[in-house]
Amino acid sequence: MQSNCLILLWRRKLSGILIVSSLVLFALWTWVFFIYNSRDVQIDGEINHLIQTDNPQKHVYFLQKLISQANRILRYQQKQQNTSSSVNHKLLQARRPTGGIPVPAAAHTGKNSGIVRFVKPTKSPPSIGLLETTDQPLLFGSRHKKIALFGANYLFEDERLKILENQQRVRNAGMAEIQNSMDYERLLTSAERQTQYEHELLRLGVPTIAGIGPSGPRPPNxxxxxxxxxxxxxxxxxxxxxxxxxxxxxxxxxxxxxxxxxxxxxxxxxxxxxxxxxxxxxxxxxxxxxxxxxxxxxxxxxxxxxxxxxxxxxxxxxxxxxxxxxxxxxxxxxxxxxxxxxxxxxxxxxxxxxxxxxxxxxxxxxxxxxxxxxxxxxxxxxxxxxxxxxxxxxxxxxxxxxxxxxxxxxxxxxxxxxxxxxxxxxxxxxxxxxxxxxxxxxxxxxxxxxxxxxxxxxxxxxxxxxxxxxxxxxxxxxxxxxxxxxxxxxxxxxxxxxxxxxxxxxxxxxxxxxxxxxxxxxxxxxxxxxxxxxxxxxxxxxxxxxxxxxxxxxxxxxxxxxxxxxxNDILRVLECAFHPDSRRSGHPWIELHPNSHHSQLFSACSYPGSMVYKFALRLFEKLSELQNYLLHTQDRSAWMSEYNVRHNFSSHSRVYDVTHNTPLYINELSAMAREAYEVMFDVFDEYTVVEFVEQNIYPMIASLQRQLLEGQRLLQRRVWPQRPLPFSAELAQLNLIPANLMNADKICSNDISCDNASLQ
CATH class of the missing domain: 3.20.20.80 (Glycosidases)
Structure with a gap:
């Protein structure tokens, strides 16, 4: 008797649990339905606005926006369908047409909700093509049935969306971005535009001058x-x-x-x-x-x-x-x-x-x-x-x-x-x-x-x-x-x-x-x-x-x-090889710095005389390198200074380390001198080319040759005098040493006499 009562109570408990679960599921289903119904109303409103406008750029903008939103809705619905109860699944199967044509769910419920559910057809229809976005706007809902299919796939698949977006991007050639930029510019005040302009000048390294800008004064006549x-x-x-x-x-x-x-x-x-x-x-x-x-x-x-x-x-x-x-x-x-x-x-x-x-x-x-x-x-x-x-x-x-x-x-x-x-x-x-x-x-x-x-x-x-x-x-x-x-x-x-x-x-x-x-x-x-x-x-x-x-x-x-x-006409007129986009690369298309003599941009251009410009850049860099080289070997070196050369007193290994690259530098400059005639002859006559070479290249070659000869002379010595070394005669001639030190034994007039005096 007691066991029968317990079984009865347990069955009633299970029935109550089932009833409560059914109510909860019904409430959740109703909530989801109203939420998406409100979203579809918003979509219908945007579609009506799209129909009323004549701007093709806005058509594309709203079309892409609606496709993206519809794609999110369908993915969510597909997920809900996979997790729904068997009753909802049978209901969905009952709505499936035999011809494979997508039917709005609202057609069975008696309500024009505007939600379109796409059901995979039993037989694949022929591919109709892309959406007709240029002639007529895309319409959703049970009232509008002109929808293009893509074979056996859903309309709003990610792959199809990418194809549509790419074709629209090529077709419009950036018109939407330009239009948005123009709309944004119209909203800015003149002061805000000038501030934005000056900020861009700072990125490029161009000086900012008060009052000079797109809305500034007219150019000189x-x-x-x-x-x-x-x-x-x-x-x-x-x-x-x-x-x-x-x-x-x-x-x-x-x-x-x-x-x-x-x-x-x-x-x-x-x-x-x-x-x-x-x-x-x-x-x-x-x-x-x-x-x-x-x-x-x-x-x-x-x-x-x-x-x-x-x-x-x-x-x-x-x-x-x-x-x-x-x-x-x-x-x-x-x-x-x-x-x-x-x-x-x-x-x-x-x-x-x-x-x-x-x-x-x-x-x-x-x-x-x-x-x-x-x-x-x-x-x-x-x-x-x-x-x-x-x-x-x-x-x-x-x-x-x-x-x-x-x-x-x-x-x-x-x-x-x-x-x-x-x-x-x-x-x-x-x-x-x-x-x-x-x-x-x-x-x-x-x-x-x-x-x-x-x-x-x-x-x-x-x-x-x-x-x-x-x-x-x-x-x-x-x-x-x-x-x-x-x-x-x-x-x-x-x-x-x-x-x-x-x-x-x-x-x-x-x-x-x-x-x-x-x-x-x-x-x-x-x-x-x-x-x-x-x-x-x-x-x-x-x-x-x-x-x-x-x-x-x-x-x-x-x-x-x-x-x-x-x-800007610079890139076009100079026939530059590339047109950098600073908005995508993050780098300015031209960089001008107060301490720089040039911008790398002009090294990739082919205007008349560009070969002379590029040659001058290379020569400038090479001469700067060699000037630092001579400064290090002559003025800052402890083994090839003027004192070392004057007294012919230095270390063989150090001198060799300092001068072993000098012949290579001389050959490089000689080659650049020959190149100058080839590059510059299209612009100047031979007199100008020779003057340029003599003024800019020959002095450096002469300095390198002089340094090389001094180094070779230092390397020829095999014995050296004891310290202290004798005074240079030039010091005595210029009265740079006290009179009591002007002793013939302590002064040498040349390197040979200095050597002999030291050896004694």
Whole structure:
């Protein structure tokens, strides 16, 4: 009896447990159903929004988002189905159609829940293809049945999703990312955009200048590129190849300083150098300049820096000081006639080019415009007149009076004979003058000064009060920066970052000071000196300075440095082999450092003259290595110092260790000297190549050979004297030792006598 009661109670207990478990499972099922029902409502809302929009980029964006979300839902449902009860499994089997067509679960429940359950068909239908995302949006739910199948697989498998995403990425070519970026940029304020821009400049190593950016001031109207032909004059065939490049980057003209490379004739036939340009080839080059839409401003020195003429015997009498051929004496009539002859030949030659271009284009609409803009200014120099007012005639006048009188005399000659031309001078000789002096001479009606500063702190040299004084005298002015030839008289590679900063600071100065002048500031000239004067050695060669020129010219042409490599013209114009993406690699696409002479980016480019640039980089590195080598062996070594060499007293093993690599270094430099002729001959003539080799390679070879000979002499000795060693005779000659020590027994005049004295 008791056992029957226990069995009855146990059965009721089990029934209760089953009932409770069923209620819990039902509650969980209901909760999951409502959650996914709410998600499907959200999906339907996004689909309706997608249908109403016409933007194809947003179609792709929402399509990818919906596919990803649907994929997560289906994976979760598949997991739930595998773990559900047998009753739910039978219910699912009852819903399976025989034809293998996916049927929404809501069709059996009577509710339009929008959830689509995909059931593997009993017979694989033919593959229909990818989703039709370009023509019609993808629709979910029982109301919309246009769904593409992928064979026997589910629609939203990971593999199919990847294929769809890749095809959409190729099809849209990054349009969605650009659109998102544009939307983000529109939300930023101008201050936030400037902060973001300056942050990117810091990553690249580009200087940040207040107010210079995408929303900053406009670039200068005129952007001239200076060709300094008095040092290492390039072949005109090479310069012609650069004209399209300069025009593309925004140059508007050339400032050409001929010096002795112009083919003077007549009474000036002694002026041209032996390798001066021929008349016909110069005409051909200038014609190409005009046809490329670039203006020409010749630069002829007419006061200082006339060494190329005053060094000659024919013009020796025109010097201000007989011993110094730097400055012209303006008090002599012959000096004025000499300057007028130079200007006449230069101006008439360039006007003939403009006339020839106009005549050849007379049938076209652009002929007259080319003539009117090709040659409008002549630059007469007048900078750094260091020796002035020192001859007997000039002492009767002040330096400022002499300068202003000479400038107005030459300018009046030009303006009277060629009234269509404007005269330009360098401004440095005006900076110390009084306002009343310039106004009294009416120099503002004769010339337009070109204010030049190559340092980063422009206001240190041209202070605000000087700008104010210039504005009261001159209706308009020019400015001048530098892309090379400004930070060292014998540099081989220009410091690109410093030149870029100089040009960017000029952009800020021009924007700030242009309003002072009634006609504004005309433009900016990017100078590129190849000698500091006629007697100086070469500094940076023109092809070596092209990366600096390209970087600065593209910056001043746009008004700011473009940080996006896809929008910056540097990579495209220089024909660089790779286009780095800093957003993906994490590294800046260009790296500029104040203490670095170059960026590795330009080593992978193939612009005209790039081989000379790459050769100069290798030579620079090799010379730096050998300079450190000689410094270690001669100045820091304890066995090959000048004391060791003078007394022929050192250790054989140490000397051998120090000098055994010297022959190898000599051979390497000799090979680089031969390579220089092959690399540079496309740009320069043999005279320039020989000068470059003699200036940069030969001195190092000579130092290495001298070190090798000294080492061989030290190695020849087999016996050495006792200490102390005798004094060197040079010390006695220079009175560097006390008189009581000047004993013949203690002093040797040469190494042999030193040896004998020590042996005694």
């Amino acid at each position: 005129e952007r001239l590129v200076h060709l300094d032909l008095k040092g290492a004059p390039p072949k005109l065939s090479f310069l012609k190849r650069l004209l399209p490049l300069l025009k593309t980057l925004g140059a508007t003209g050339l400032l050409i300083e001929y010096e002795d490379m112009f083919p003077y004739t007549g009474i000036l036939q002694a002026l041209p150098a032996k390798n001066a340009y021929k008349v016909e080839e110069l005409k051909d080059f200038l014609t190409s300049v005009v046809l490329h839409g670039l203006s020409i401003m010749p630069l002829v020195q007419t006061f200082g820096h006339i060494e190329f003429a005053l060094k000659l015997q024919e013009f020796e009498n025109l010097r201000e000081i007989p011993e110094i051929p730097q400055s012209l004496c303006p008090s002599q009539d012959d000096s004025i006639i000499f300057i007028q002859n130079m200007l006449t030949q230069i101006i008439e030659f360039h006007l003939s080019i403009a006339d020839a271009v106009m005549n050849s284009n007379s049938t076209s609409a652009g002929g007259a415009s080319l003539h009117s803009t090709a040659f409008t200014h002549i630059h007469i120099g007048c900078d750094e007149v260091l020796r002035m007012g020192e001859c007997i005639r000039c002492r009767q006048h002040s330096r400022h009076e002499i300068f202003l009188t000479h400038v107005t005399t030459i300018s009046n000659f030009v303006r009277t004979r060629w009234p269509q031309l404007q005269v330009v001078i360098w401004d440095d000789m005006l900076r110390d003058m009084m306002l009343s002096e310039m106004q009294h001479a009416h120099i503002g009606s004769y010339v337009e000064p070109m204010v030049w500063v190559y340092a980063n702190d422009i206001y240190r040299f041209i202070q605000p009060q000087l700008w104010d004084m210039y504005a009261k005298v001159f209706p308009t002015i020019w400015t001048a920066s530098a892309f090379k030839g400004a930070f060292g008289e014998s540099l081989m590679i220009p410091p690109l970052q410093r030149h870029l900063e100089n040009n960017m600071r000029w952009l800020a100065v021009i924007a700030k000071e242009s309003g002072r002048f009634s006609k504004g500031i005309r433009g900016l000239a990017l100078t590129g000196w190849q000698r500091y004067d006629h007697f100086a050695v070469l500094c940076e060669l023109f092809p070596v300075g092209i990366p600096s020129l390209i970087t600065s010219l593209s910056t001043v042409s746009k008004g700011y440095f473009v940080t996006n490599p896809k929008e």
